[in-house]
Amino acid sequence: GAVVSQHPSWVICKSGTSVKIECRSLDFQATTMFWYRQFPKQSLMLMATSNEGSKATYEQGVEKDKFLINHASLTLSTLTVTSAHPEDSSFYICSAPRLGPYNEQFFGPGTRLTVL
Amino acid sequence: QKEVEQNSGPLSVPEGAIASLNCTYSDRGSQSFFWYRQYSGKSPELIMFIYSNGDKEDGRFTAQLNKASQYVSLLIRDSQPSDSATYLCAPNQGGKLIFGQGTELSVKP
Numbered sequence: 001g002a003v004v005s006q007h008p009s010w011v012i013c014k015s016g017t018s019v020k021i022e023c024r025s026l027d028f029q030a031t032t033m034f035w036y037r038q039f040p041k042q043s044l045m046l047m048a049t050s051n052e053g054s055k056a057t058y059e060q061g062v063e064k065d066k067f068l069i070n071h072a073s074l075t076l077s078t079l080t081v082t083s084a085h086p087e088d089s090s091f092y093i094c095s096a097p098r099l100g101p102y103n104e105q106f107f108g109p110g111t112r113l114t115v116l
Numbered sequence: 117q118k119e120v121e122q123n124s125g126p127l128s129v130p131e132g133a134i135a136s137l138n139c140t141y142s143d144r145g146s147q148s149f150f151w152y153r154q155y156s157g158k159s160p161e162l163i164m165f166i167y168s169n170g171d172k173e174d175g176r177f178t179a180q181l182n183k184a185s186q187y188v189s190l191l192i193r194d195s196q197p198s199d200s201a202t203y204l205c206a207p208n209q210g211g212k213l214i215f216g217q218g219t220e221l222s223v224k225p
Contacts, residue, residue, distance in 0.1 A: 032211065043204065043217045044160070093159045097211070102148055102165055105213055110159040 002028050002098045006108035013084055014116055020080045021111045023050075023094030029074035030096035034105070035067075038091045050077040050094075084115045119143065120216035122205050128222045135192040137219050139205030142186065146207035149181060149188045154202045154218065163190070163203075195223045 003026040013019050023033055033050040048058040048069055056069035068080040077096075081088055093110040097103040122139045129135045141149075148167040152160035166172045166179040166188065178191040188207075192199055202220045206213040 034212070044215045046212060046214070049212065095213070102167065103208070103211065104162055104165060105150070106162060107152075107159040 002026075002096070002104075002106045004094065004096050004106045004108040006094055006111050008111060009109060010112040010114075012114045012116065015085050016083055018080055018082045019084055019113060020078055021092055021094075021113075023077045023079070023096070023108050025075045025096040025106075028096070028098050030077075031074060031099075032097060033071065033077040034095045034097075035069065035077075035079050036093045036095065038093060038110075044093065047079075050079075052077075081113065084113070086115045089113055089115045119214050120205055120207060122203075122216040122219045124217070124219070126220040126222055128224060129195050131195060131197060131223055131225050133195050133223075135195045135199065135221055135223070137190040137192075137203050137205075137221070139188045139190075139216055140186055141188070141205075141207045141214075143207060143209050143214070144183075144186065146209055148208040149179070150206045150208065150213060151177075151179060151190045152204040152206060153199075154204055156201075160204055192221075195221075197223045197225050199223050 005024045007022045031052045035047045036044040048056045050071040052071040058064045071077045095105045095107045097105045150165045151163045154160045166181045172179045176193045180189045202218040204218045205216045
Protein backbone atom coordinates (compact mmCIF):
# COMPACT_ATOMS: atom_id res chain seq x y z
CA GLY A 1 0.00 0.00 0.00
CA ALA A 2 0.91 3.65 -0.26
CA VAL A 3 2.80 5.37 2.55
CA VAL A 4 1.54 8.31 4.56
CA SER A 5 3.61 9.71 7.40
CA GLN A 6 2.71 11.97 10.32
CA HIS A 7 4.86 14.00 12.63
CA PRO A 8 5.06 14.07 15.55
CA SER A 9 3.75 10.70 16.65
CA TRP A 10 2.93 12.08 20.06
CA VAL A 11 3.00 15.47 21.74
CA ILE A 12 2.34 16.76 25.21
CA CYS A 13 1.69 20.46 25.61
CA LYS A 14 0.40 22.95 28.13
CA SER A 15 -3.09 24.37 27.92
CA GLY A 16 -3.20 27.48 25.76
CA THR A 17 -0.36 26.56 23.45
CA SER A 18 -0.63 25.69 19.76
CA VAL A 19 0.44 22.41 18.24
CA LYS A 20 1.22 21.70 14.60
CA ILE A 21 0.86 18.23 13.10
CA GLU A 22 2.27 17.36 9.68
CA CYS A 23 0.90 14.79 7.26
CA ARG A 24 2.92 13.71 4.23
CA SER A 25 2.21 11.36 1.38
CA LEU A 26 5.59 9.78 0.69
CA ASP A 27 5.17 7.95 -2.59
CA PHE A 28 2.22 9.61 -4.28
CA GLN A 29 0.74 13.05 -4.70
CA ALA A 30 -2.45 13.98 -2.90
CA THR A 31 -4.52 16.97 -3.92
CA THR A 32 -6.84 16.12 -1.05
CA MET A 33 -6.10 14.89 2.43
CA PHE A 34 -8.42 14.24 5.33
CA TRP A 35 -8.06 14.88 9.04
CA TYR A 36 -9.77 12.70 11.60
CA ARG A 37 -9.97 12.68 15.36
CA GLN A 38 -10.56 9.60 17.47
CA PHE A 39 -11.39 9.52 21.15
CA PRO A 40 -10.84 6.33 23.17
CA LYS A 41 -13.25 3.53 22.32
CA GLN A 42 -14.90 5.64 19.62
CA SER A 43 -14.80 5.58 15.86
CA LEU A 44 -13.00 8.00 13.61
CA MET A 45 -14.65 11.35 13.23
CA LEU A 46 -13.91 13.30 10.07
CA MET A 47 -12.88 16.83 10.99
CA ALA A 48 -12.03 18.42 7.67
CA THR A 49 -10.93 17.97 4.10
CA SER A 50 -7.63 19.58 3.19
CA ASN A 51 -7.44 20.82 -0.38
CA GLU A 52 -4.19 21.70 -2.11
CA GLY A 53 -4.28 25.27 -3.30
CA SER A 54 -7.58 26.18 -1.68
CA LYS A 55 -9.28 26.44 1.67
CA ALA A 56 -10.06 23.43 3.74
CA THR A 57 -13.66 22.36 4.15
CA TYR A 58 -14.74 21.60 7.69
CA GLU A 59 -17.35 19.20 8.93
CA GLN A 60 -20.28 20.51 10.88
CA GLY A 61 -19.37 21.37 14.45
CA VAL A 62 -15.62 21.65 13.84
CA GLU A 63 -14.23 25.11 14.60
CA LYS A 64 -12.17 26.28 11.65
CA ASP A 65 -10.44 28.96 13.71
CA LYS A 66 -9.33 26.41 16.25
CA PHE A 67 -8.18 23.73 13.83
CA LEU A 68 -6.17 25.47 11.14
CA ILE A 69 -5.40 23.44 8.06
CA ASN A 70 -2.88 24.27 5.38
CA HIS A 71 -2.26 22.12 2.34
CA ALA A 72 1.10 23.54 1.34
CA SER A 73 1.96 21.15 -1.47
CA LEU A 74 0.79 17.99 -3.20
CA THR A 75 2.47 15.92 -0.50
CA LEU A 76 2.03 17.94 2.68
CA SER A 77 -0.91 19.02 4.82
CA THR A 78 -0.65 20.49 8.30
CA LEU A 79 -3.18 20.71 11.11
CA THR A 80 -2.58 23.30 13.81
CA VAL A 81 -4.56 23.02 17.02
CA THR A 82 -4.63 26.56 18.33
CA SER A 83 -4.93 27.42 22.02
CA ALA A 84 -5.22 23.77 22.89
CA HIS A 85 -7.20 22.71 25.95
CA PRO A 86 -7.44 19.37 27.75
CA GLU A 87 -10.63 18.48 25.85
CA ASP A 88 -8.60 18.62 22.62
CA SER A 89 -6.55 15.67 23.84
CA SER A 90 -7.16 12.96 21.28
CA PHE A 91 -5.68 10.78 18.56
CA TYR A 92 -5.40 12.81 15.34
CA ILE A 93 -5.06 10.86 12.12
CA CYS A 94 -4.66 12.02 8.56
CA SER A 95 -5.41 10.11 5.39
CA ALA A 96 -4.70 10.62 1.73
CA PRO A 97 -6.47 9.04 -1.23
CA ARG A 98 -4.28 7.66 -3.97
CA LEU A 99 -5.71 8.92 -7.23
CA GLY A 100 -7.01 6.14 -9.38
CA PRO A 101 -10.23 4.36 -10.24
CA TYR A 102 -10.96 3.55 -6.61
CA ASN A 103 -9.21 6.33 -4.68
CA GLU A 104 -8.14 4.07 -1.83
CA GLN A 105 -7.40 6.10 1.27
CA PHE A 106 -4.27 5.40 3.23
CA PHE A 107 -3.86 6.54 6.79
CA GLY A 108 -0.91 8.03 8.55
CA PRO A 109 0.21 6.45 11.83
CA GLY A 110 -1.56 9.13 13.88
CA THR A 111 -0.52 11.74 16.42
CA ARG A 112 -1.49 11.37 20.03
CA LEU A 113 -2.03 14.80 21.58
CA THR A 114 -2.17 15.29 25.32
CA VAL A 115 -2.96 18.74 26.64
CA LEU A 116 -2.16 19.30 30.28
CA GLN B 117 -30.58 6.07 11.96
CA LYS B 118 -26.81 6.09 11.84
CA GLU B 119 -25.19 6.42 8.46
CA VAL B 120 -23.10 3.30 8.94
CA GLU B 121 -23.95 0.55 11.39
CA GLN B 122 -21.85 -2.44 12.27
CA ASN B 123 -22.57 -5.38 14.53
CA SER B 124 -21.58 -4.09 17.92
CA GLY B 125 -19.37 -6.88 19.12
CA PRO B 126 -17.15 -7.81 20.69
CA LEU B 127 -17.11 -10.85 18.46
CA SER B 128 -15.19 -13.81 19.78
CA VAL B 129 -14.23 -16.74 17.55
CA PRO B 130 -11.85 -19.67 18.06
CA GLU B 131 -8.65 -19.87 16.09
CA GLY B 132 -9.25 -21.39 12.65
CA ALA B 133 -12.92 -20.42 12.52
CA ILE B 134 -14.63 -18.02 10.14
CA ALA B 135 -15.31 -14.53 11.46
CA SER B 136 -18.23 -12.68 9.90
CA LEU B 137 -18.41 -8.90 10.15
CA ASN B 138 -21.48 -7.04 8.95
CA CYS B 139 -22.19 -3.47 7.96
CA THR B 140 -25.24 -1.58 6.71
CA TYR B 141 -25.22 1.92 5.28
CA SER B 142 -27.86 4.52 4.58
CA ASP B 143 -26.51 6.44 1.57
CA ARG B 144 -27.63 4.70 -1.62
CA GLY B 145 -25.24 6.90 -3.57
CA SER B 146 -22.19 5.19 -2.11
CA GLN B 147 -20.34 3.39 -4.86
CA SER B 148 -17.32 1.90 -3.14
CA PHE B 149 -16.82 0.38 0.27
CA PHE B 150 -13.69 -0.06 2.31
CA TRP B 151 -12.75 -2.34 5.17
CA TYR B 152 -10.03 -1.25 7.57
CA ARG B 153 -8.42 -3.05 10.47
CA GLN B 154 -7.35 -1.03 13.50
CA TYR B 155 -5.21 -2.44 16.24
CA SER B 156 -5.49 -0.82 19.65
CA GLY B 157 -3.58 2.46 19.74
CA LYS B 158 -2.79 2.36 16.02
CA SER B 159 -4.25 3.97 12.93
CA PRO B 160 -6.50 2.10 10.48
CA GLU B 161 -4.94 -0.20 7.91
CA LEU B 162 -6.69 -0.85 4.59
CA ILE B 163 -7.65 -4.51 4.17
CA MET B 164 -9.69 -4.40 1.00
CA PHE B 165 -12.37 -2.57 -0.89
CA ILE B 166 -15.33 -3.58 -3.02
CA TYR B 167 -17.45 -1.70 -5.52
CA SER B 168 -19.45 -4.33 -7.42
CA ASN B 169 -22.28 -6.45 -6.10
CA GLY B 170 -21.15 -9.91 -5.17
CA ASP B 171 -18.04 -11.30 -3.60
CA LYS B 172 -14.41 -10.24 -3.76
CA GLU B 173 -11.73 -12.49 -2.35
CA ASP B 174 -8.23 -11.59 -1.25
CA GLY B 175 -6.37 -14.32 0.56
CA ARG B 176 -8.26 -15.20 3.74
CA PHE B 177 -10.56 -12.22 3.35
CA THR B 178 -13.80 -12.07 1.37
CA ALA B 179 -15.86 -8.91 1.05
CA GLN B 180 -19.49 -9.17 0.02
CA LEU B 181 -21.63 -6.33 -1.27
CA ASN B 182 -25.36 -6.09 -1.84
CA LYS B 183 -26.27 -2.56 -2.90
CA ALA B 184 -29.98 -3.29 -3.05
CA SER B 185 -29.93 -4.25 0.61
CA GLN B 186 -27.32 -1.60 1.45
CA TYR B 187 -25.26 -4.27 3.07
CA VAL B 188 -21.57 -5.09 3.02
CA SER B 189 -19.74 -7.77 4.93
CA LEU B 190 -16.27 -9.11 5.54
CA LEU B 191 -15.49 -12.76 6.11
CA ILE B 192 -12.17 -13.83 7.58
CA ARG B 193 -11.36 -17.49 7.03
CA ASP B 194 -8.98 -19.47 9.20
CA SER B 195 -8.98 -16.70 11.80
CA GLN B 196 -5.71 -16.17 13.62
CA PRO B 197 -5.02 -14.50 16.99
CA SER B 198 -3.21 -11.79 15.02
CA ASP B 199 -6.57 -10.91 13.41
CA SER B 200 -7.78 -9.66 16.80
CA ALA B 201 -8.52 -6.00 16.19
CA THR B 202 -11.36 -3.59 15.49
CA TYR B 203 -12.70 -3.76 11.96
CA LEU B 204 -14.10 -0.59 10.42
CA CYS B 205 -16.52 -0.42 7.53
CA ALA B 206 -16.43 2.78 5.46
CA PRO B 207 -18.59 3.63 2.48
CA ASN B 208 -17.15 6.24 0.17
CA GLN B 209 -19.56 9.17 -0.02
CA GLY B 210 -18.36 11.62 -2.63
CA GLY B 211 -14.72 11.04 -1.77
CA LYS B 212 -15.23 11.04 2.00
CA LEU B 213 -15.10 7.89 4.05
CA ILE B 214 -17.87 7.62 6.59
CA PHE B 215 -16.92 5.19 9.33
CA GLY B 216 -19.07 2.90 11.38
CA GLN B 217 -18.34 2.42 15.05
CA GLY B 218 -16.36 -0.71 14.29
CA THR B 219 -16.61 -4.31 15.41
CA GLU B 220 -14.06 -5.63 17.85
CA LEU B 221 -12.91 -9.11 16.94
CA SER B 222 -11.16 -11.43 19.36
CA VAL B 223 -9.66 -14.67 18.07
CA LYS B 224 -8.98 -17.12 20.88
CA PRO B 225 -6.09 -19.58 20.51
